[in-house]
Amino acid sequence: MLHQPVNLPANQPKQFYRGGEAIAALRGGASADFGPEDWVASTTTLFGRSDAGLTTLPNGVLLRDAVAADPTGWLGADHVAKFGADTALLVKLLDAGQRLPVHCHPSNAFASAHLNCRHGKTEAWIVVGTTGADPTVYIGFKDEVPADVVADWVATQNTGAMLDALNPVCVRPGDTVFVPAGVPHAIGEGVFIVELQQPTDFSVTLEWQGFLDNADVGHLGLGYDLALDCVDRQGWGASLEKLVHQTSEKWAPSVDLLGADATPFFQADRLHVEGSLALEPSFAVLVVLEGSGQLGALEVHKGSTVVVPHAAGELGLTGDLVAIRCRPPVLSAVEDVSP
Structure with missing residues (x-):
């Protein structure tokens, strides 16, 4: 099979939060209130769904099926030797039309032990646009938080305490944020990112009230007693420089945005x-x-x-x-x- 680069149309599975205008402005298409994510070259589905989120190539074939039919052609022999017909990558355009809830994602080890998947969901954000006076992301607890305190915040849906415990970071285009699995986070209104992540849709939603239909949607079917074991409760206040970098001043033919971690x-x-x-x-x-x-x-x-x-x-x-x-x-x- 002849392999060449392929232009992809927008792929915006409906989400629970608002956004999408920045995606439409970039791509030159129509906006949708609940189309805040464009899943690019996706072989991943929304959690619990059979096909939502998958990319369809212009010839009508799902990218997932095309890769499965010729993994070496798509991914290369060395990659296939490690991952099989698994791209090991999901890319999104994400335009937060409102603040996202406080949530986190499981690690590889947690996903392997409890979700029958080799991938957790470490991710990274490349800020490509912002609107509003104070575009902010929230990343990691400022100080270490005991497990029983996190559990109480979730049980009582104490949104104020959750947000107050996180590190607020005002962002601008060129900022990058590396989000290791487990680190609690939220993206604020008016932040437009290119997001790279491991190819899963695993999220443990600590702040579900006002976002999800009920608490059961927020714990991956595991129950919060188990799901909260994946939360990174350490304090990041003194080491945010490990996670957040400004790259707009770097100008070369190719600039590494995320580094060795x-x-x-x-x-x-x-x-x-x-x-x-x-x-x-x-x-x-x-x-x-x-x-x-x-x-x-x-x-x-x-x-x-x-x-x-x-x-x-x-x-x-x-x-x-x-x-x-x-x-x-x-x-x-x-x-x-x-x-």
């Missing part, structure tokens, strides 16, 4: 093209933020989201543009956890 989970680079740039063979997702040009023979422009098969080989990215390139984990950095 992220490589067991994913990789992200901001590409600045003025003329041409050679890209090595890799499964990748490209999000074009500014300008226009070509990826190989494929025309791309602001708002294009492209999936690139490994078998496309070395490609030239030409034109005058800025893009985010997202790739799977660095294989040598991956720790094996079997479900």
Whole structure:
């Protein structure tokens, strides 16, 4: 099968929170109140759903099925040896039209032990736009919180205490936030990100009231007594520099946005093209933020989201543009956890 880069349409499964205007502005499409996430090159479904969230290629075939039919062509032999026909990556455009609830995600070990999955959900945010006077994200507890206190906050839905316990960080375009599994967090209204994550939809929602239909939706079917075991309760107030970085001043043909801590989970680079740039063979997702040009023979422009098969080989990215390139984990950095 001949593999070439493919332009993808928007893929916005309905969510429980508002947003989507920034996605529409970037892509040049229509907005939807509850379309705040565009799942790009997704082989992942919403939790508990059979097909919602999956990307359909322009030929009508699900990307998941195309990868399963030719994993080596899509992902490369080395990746397949480690992950099989699993892309090990989910990329989203996320536009928070309201503050998201306080929540966290399980680790690989927790997911393996309790959810029959090799992947937890470590994620990272690349801020590409903001609106409002004080665009803020909330990341990690300021100080260590005892397990019984977290359980009481969840049981009583003490939203004020949960938010007060988190580190508020005012963000601007170019900021990146690495969110290890377990670290409680929330994204504030007016923050627009390119999000990289492990390919699951596992969330433990500490603050469910006002967001979810009921508490049962928030604990992955495990019950909160068990689900809260995945929460990272340590204090991050003195070490936020490990999680939050500003990258807008970095200007090179390819800028590593996330660093070594992220490589067991994913990789992200901001590409600045003025003329041409050679890209090595890799499964990748490209999000074009500014300008226009070509990826190989494929025309791309602001708002294009492209999936690139490994078998496309070395490609030239030409034109005058800025893009985010997202790739799977660095294989040598991956720790094996079997479900």
